Amino acid sequence: MSAPREVSIGRAEDFPLDTIRIVKAGTREIGVVRRADGTVNAVRNWCPHKGAEVCRTKLSGTMLPGPPGTLTWGHEGEIVRCPWHGFEFDIRTGKRPYSNSEMRLRVYPARVADGEVLVDLGPQRSAGGTLP
Amino acid sequence: MNIETPASRVTRQRDAGLQVIDCDVHPALPGGLATLFPLMPRAWVERFKLKSGHLAVAAPLGFRFEHPSGSAARQDARTPDGKPPGSDPEYLRRDLLDNHNISIALLTSLQAGQYGTVTSGPDESAVIVSAFNDYFLDVWPLKEERRLRLAMNVSAQDPRAAAAEIRRVGKRTEVAAVYMPLINILIGNRYWEPIYEEAVAHGLPILLHVTGTDSVFYGAPNQAGGFPENYPERYTALSQIGEANLTSLCFSGVWEKFPSLKFLFVEYGFAWAVPLLWRINRTWESLRYDVPWVRRPPAEYVRERVRFSTQPLDEPADPAHLRQLIDMLGPEHLVFSTDYPHWDNDMPGESLLMLDKDVRRRILSENAKGILRLS
Numbered sequence: 070m071s072a073p074r075e076v077s078i079g080r081a082e083d084f085p086l087d088t089i090r091i092v093k094a095g096t097r098e099i100g101v102v103r104r105a106d107g108t109v110n111a112v113r114n115w116c117p118h119k120g121a122e123v124c125r126t127k128l129s130g131t132m133l134p135g136p137p138g139t140l141t142w143g144h145e146g147e148i149v150r151c152p153w154h155g156f157e158f159d160i161r162t163g164k165r166p167y168s169n170s171e172m173r174l175r176v177y178p179a180r181v182a183d184g185e186v187l188v189d190l191g192p193q194r195s196a197g198g199t200l201p
Numbered sequence: 202m203n204i205e206t207p208a209s210r211v212t213r214q215r216d217a218g219l220q221v222i223d224c225d226v227h228p229a230l231p232g233g234l235a236t237l238f239p240l241m242p243r244a245w246v247e248r249f250k251l252k253s254g255h256l257a258v259a260a261p262l263g264f265r266f267e268h269p270s271g272s273a274a275r276q277d278a279r280t281p282d283g284k285p286p287g288s289d290p291e292y293l294r295r296d297l298l299d300n301h302n303i304s305i306a307l308l309t310s311l312q313a314g315q316y317g318t319v320t321s322g323p324d325e326s327a328v329i330v331s332a333f334n335d336y337f338l339d340v341w342p343l344k345e346e347r348r349l350r351l352a353m354n355v356s357a358q359d360p361r362a363a364a365a366e367i368r369r370v371g372k373r374t375e376v377a378a379v380y381m382p383l384i385n386i387l388i389g390n391r392y393w394e395p396i397y398e399e400a401v402a403h404g405l406p407i408l409l410h411v412t413g414t415d416s417v418f419y420g421a422p423n424q425a426g427g428f429p430e431n432y433p434e435r436y437t438a439l440s441q442i443g444e445a446n447l448t449s450l451c452f453s454g455v456w457e458k459f460p461s462l463k464f465l466f467v468e469y470g471f472a473w474a475v476p477l478l479w480r481i482n483r484t485w486e487s488l489r490y491d492v493p494w495v496r497r498p499p500a501e502y503v504r505e506r507v508r509f510s511t512q513p514l515d516e517p518a519d520p521a522h523l524r525q526l527i528d529m530l531g532p533e534h535l536v537f538s539t540d541y542p543h544w545d546n547d548m549p550g551e552s553l554l555m556l557d558k559d560v561r562r563r564i565l566s567e568n569a570k571g572i573l574r575l576s
Contacts, residue, residue, distance in 0.1 A: 137494040
């Protein structure tokens, strides 16, 4: 294992705000969302449920828990809903909203520095390919 | 008079000291609907007589679904003087309670269930189920014989009348549950809410049990896929009605409106609940956003608020497989039932012997205390 690896995945202006863009980073595909406040969300484009390309979808919100027969929309722009089985994930934390499930997306720390979007891919294995 | 049988000897020897709670016993009228006429308003008696109600014993099933032996009730459970099985409380007391260590038996009248679903009109059914309640609460010795409790009857065709009936007799300490006979409206539907409100107000669980009208009459619950051809087909697949209704409960939001409401599924089996709850939970994980009123994995609500009766116990070639299924479901979901005096009854001394002693004891005697109102 080596130190964390922060790599550039492109110029900030090439990442439209509040939109998932899938980029290649090393051997992985990553879904990246740049925010107006300068923050960046980055998750691995791999659904932990059945291995779908979870980021090939639009950023969404979801329904908040509430009384029967009522609907309340919330978390706009925070939810990735997998196109295969509908599993929802919070793109900021990787966690499943309103579920006790421990299933979660792999989240990478990301930031903008000097106009570049930088993603920390974490420790690299010395051999044997990438982490799942 | 002692009427000990080989089965009762086994129960008494093997389970000496174990007090069994039996969640499914079927009392019967000794003389058909006419038995109830003294308990009905005069004008209704005349109406039923005009319709030949004094000749009615049970809903006709036709050749297609009549029991192949002629009756679903055990002929060996007839009283010595030839009365119908389940119709004499004194005989039932000796034949079932004394002989099988039954400390509490929950009486559920399927005759009342039939009249309460679709074989009579909405107003007729309300009158008839009230008379059934008065008959079992006041003519049977429930006040003195505290081992007998009643799942009180309501009409499924008029939920407001059903709620009024719960207000009328639901406070009686002889009542331990509300037997809600089903029609072709799933139990998650808001149609049933007046009944649920009163059941909650009285601390009574809702008991579900096939009525005999299922898949026979228009308006009754029907099994999936098509019309069964004979008794074995219909009997085997009656569990589908349990599956459909459990699924309805899980996604409907009933428990958001009635958090303390409990349901007892009787005689629908339980083995099917294992994979069904897997699928229900898995679907909720995928599609929670379509039913956001379901706040937790539905199987968690079921573990807290639903119980299944054990009879008819499935009999795999290797009994250990049934033990595994009970482990997978969680034995806390199960309450024991005999279904006396019906042909497919399970007597406690011969039931669930593959289980660890403590697990078996909880199913036979403890778990029911968590769902029935045993005041």
